[in-house]
Amino acid sequence: MREQKIRTMEDFAAASxxxxxxxxxxxxxxxxxxxxxxQKIEEALERxxxxxxxxxxxxxxxxxxxxxxxxxxLADPFFAEIVRVIERRCIDAGFSPSxxxxxxxxxxEIDILDNLRSLKPAGVLLAPLGRQSxxxxxxxxxxxxxxxxxxxxxxxxxxxxxxxxxYSFVSQTVEYLxxxxxxxxxxxxxxxxxxxxxxxxxxxxxxxQRLQLExxxxxxxxxxxxxxxxxxxGGLKLLAEDGLPTxxxxxxxxxxxxGFLAACYEKGVRVGRAEGCDLRVxxxxxxxxxxxxxxxxxTSAHDYATVSEHVVKTLFRLIESGGRFEKREETLFPAxxxxxxxx
Amino acid sequence: MREQKIRTMEDFAAASxxxxxxxxxxxxxxxxxxxxxxQKIEEALERxxxxxxxxxxxxxxxxxxxxxxxxxxLADPFFAEIVRVIERRCIDAGFSPSxxxxxxxxxxEIDILDNLRSLKPAGVLLAPLGRQSxxxxxxxxxxxxxxxxxxxxxxxxxxxxxxxxxYSFVSQTVEYLxxxxxxxxxxxxxxxxxxxxxxxxxxxxxxxQRLQLExxxxxxxxxxxxxxxxxxxGGLKLLAEDGLPTxxxxxxxxxxxxGFLAACYEKGVRVGRAEGCDLRVxxxxxxxxxxxxxxxxxTSAHDYATVSEHVVKTLFRLIESGGRFEKREETLFPAxxxxxxxx
DNA sequence: ATCAAAACTTCACGCGCGTAAAAATTTGTT
DNA sequence: AACAAATTTTTACGCGCGTGAAGTTTTGAT
Numbered sequence: 001m002r003e004q005k006i007r008t009m010e011d012f013a014a015a016s017x018x019x020x021x022x023x024x025x026x027x028x029x030x031x032x033x034x035x036x037x038x039q040k041i042e043e044a045l046e047r048x049x050x051x052x053x054x055x056x057x058x059x060x061x062x063x064x065x066x067x068x069x070x071x072x073x074l075a076d077p078f079f080a081e082i083v084r085v086i087e088r089r090c091i092d093a094g095f096s097p098s099x100x101x102x103x104x105x106x107x108x109e110i111d112i113l114d115n116l117r118s119l120k121p122a123g124v125l126l127a128p129l130g131r132q133s134x135x136x137x138x139x140x141x142x143x144x145x146x147x148x149x150x151x152x153x154x155x156x157x158x159x160x161x162x163x164x165x166x167y168s169f170v171s172q173t174v175e176y177l178x179x180x181x182x183x184x185x186x187x188x189x190x191x192x193x194x195x196x197x198x199x200x201x202x203x204x205x206x207x208x209q210r211l212q213l214e215x216x217x218x219x220x221x222x223x224x225x226x227x228x229x230x231x232x233x234g235g236l237k238l239l240a241e242d243g244l245p246t247x248x249x250x251x252x253x254x255x256x257x258x259g260f261l262a263a264c265y266e267k268g269v270r271v272g273r274a275e276g277c278d279l280r281v282x283x284x285x286x287x288x289x290x291x292x293x294x295x296x297x298x299t300s301a302h303d304y305a306t307v308s309e310h311v312v313k314t315l316f317r318l319i320e321s322g323g324r325f326e327k328r329e330e331t332l333f334p335a336x337x338x339x340x341x342x343x
Numbered sequence: 344m345r346e347q348k349i350r351t352m353e354d355f356a357a358a359s360x361x362x363x364x365x366x367x368x369x370x371x372x373x374x375x376x377x378x379x380x381x382q383k384i385e386e387a388l389e390r391x392x393x394x395x396x397x398x399x400x401x402x403x404x405x406x407x408x409x410x411x412x413x414x415x416x417l418a419d420p421f422f423a424e425i426v427r428v429i430e431r432r433c434i435d436a437g438f439s440p441s442x443x444x445x446x447x448x449x450x451x452e453i454d455i456l457d458n459l460r461s462l463k464p465a466g467v468l469l470a471p472l473g474r475q476s477x478x479x480x481x482x483x484x485x486x487x488x489x490x491x492x493x494x495x496x497x498x499x500x501x502x503x504x505x506x507x508x509x510y511s512f513v514s515q516t517v518e519y520l521x522x523x524x525x526x527x528x529x530x531x532x533x534x535x536x537x538x539x540x541x542x543x544x545x546x547x548x549x550x551x552q553r554l555q556l557e558x559x560x561x562x563x564x565x566x567x568x569x570x571x572x573x574x575x576x577g578g579l580k581l582l583a584e585d586g587l588p589t590x591x592x593x594x595x596x597x598x599x600x601x602g603f604l605a606a607c608y609e610k611g612v613r614v615g616r617a618e619g620c621d622l623r624v625x626x627x628x629x630x631x632x633x634x635x636x637x638x639x640x641x642t643s644a645h646d647y648a649t650v651s652e653h654v655v656k657t658l659f660r661l662i663e664s665g666g667r668f669e670k671r672e673e674t675l676f677p678a679x680x681x682x683x684x685x686x
Numbered sequence: 687a688t689c690a691a692a693a694c695t696t697c698a699c700g701c702g703c704g705t706a707a708a709a710a711t712t713t714g715t716t
Numbered sequence: 717a718a719c720a721a722a723t724t725t726t727t728a729c730g731c732g733c734g735t736g737a738a739g740t741t742t743t744g745a746t
Contacts, residue, residue, distance in 0.1 A: 007732090008732060010733090018694085019694065021736095025734095034742085055733095056398075056731070060734040060735075080420075081418050084444070228632070232635065266638075294608035351703085353703090361725095365723085367704065368704095377712090377723060400703060400704080402702085403731050
């Protein structure tokens, strides 16, 4: 380390006894140079710990090695968990993931897309806000940058969508609940932020019809991303009004259910499938906290690992295909019913 | 928009009738040019929507406008919430925040620091892993990059530390609990990841001594960042063994408490301060979910808004001071006791 | 040993912008 | 109107690296 003058690739090339263009090639793809050359470079790399200047690298490169990851609401552990897995896979594949959260705000999502554009990312994984999203802005973005949507789809946007099959989620819970007890009512918020909510309601209705049961949708006031509080307030109101037509409630998602369970607890309503309980509650998502609710929550869970793996694999494939697919792909994964104590 | 040829600052300067160096100055600091010039540029900016090339910009700039934000575990809503506020403030101040999560892994933290270095950030906000952190690596990083630590401090590292005053947290809960009922036992994990845990235990011990009460620390097995499960398992074990010397449990943090409450529920132990309850449980942090536990959790809460505001203000001050303070600053904010149903 | 393919070296240019220096212009003050 | 200060323009260089073209060396198969 006596020679600290290794600042540029020029210096480093000289120190390693390889020409700069070849060193440059190496950093672009270590496998693109001869084995012996690679060894020499990597030996030098250990001796001098030089790192190429990111800004200079990306200035002229056609595509960078950046991958943008955008989620609607990072404070939701569901997204935090998915991001964790996705980040890891990107890094392992030699990319640099940049993480952004729209924080539930339309303007923020637009800004993020705008900034991301100038980062010239190789590809982007976007979980859009949904109803709040600026559709034209997203469409324009997807035209310019290879993008895979996940979590919630927007008709025709992005080169691919990877998500969970809402019908699979709901059919499993509805089937289980109606088989083992009273028919379920569907609990949701009035203006869901996310299109999955609508699909789940539709799935509930169609499933009830198929089972020849009378459906019942409970819609509670509320907007935004504070689902737990909405579920709690809605729950308190329903319980006070005695507004539950059956003793089984199926919540649209786990965060609503967490709030609903809190309301039940406050009101002394015993939730569970055990003897002496007043109410059964089930839900969808497999939220990381769903096993710590009181009682633990019966839910249809996303297959986090499979979904996130497929998301990144699709993006890598898209990048290798030059950023375009022949035809928009859409992949949905089924849910896995997790039976716990609440229903 | 007929002239789409605006690709470079050169083009844009020509189109706006201003010389390129002046335009460059404008993008560095809009206030550094004459009022009339600024107007002309901003008018042109609307007509052509040109945006300077980030990579070319940062290549020669002494300091970029990037700010790195590193948290130990983003799937913890506590950090997600803090990050949300910090991000917003950075953006409002004209910086570009980049968010990273160490995901509880030592190696990941090291890698992030390494990558961040080459992003030449104007400053970095670092919430270190704590016990797991590679101290020398962090120290070296802080020497090179203006860094403010938050959440958990590491002796002497960074130019400043901003966090919460653990003594304030614990003294309030201990005082409240012992005044209104049985003396509290302190519930913690064996090998806490975070140094705050140790400070809280010490605060508990010293507070109990001052109140002339016999302290009792319950340490449960467990390591890593799955606090809820650790709390739950530990709780189940304690309840099975009848290992609680008093009917009041003070958890080191809310996530442990969430798990502990789940254990109590499973075992049929009624938690709360109301008539007929078996156990009181309180905790520290003011976790976003603490109001939705069953029962809702009495806790000493961080002052999120104040802490995060002070964190970013300190960093901005540091950046303006050229990256160094005369003397390392350390600011601690007191907690606010939130009384709910659990104790 | 022979030869074509593969990999490397040398040379050179340019990416888009920061920034310094000197000259020209505008501004604000007396 | 005169002049210094503030600002802008002109000119020019360089940042660190990607990348192409042309020539040279190495490789591996015959």
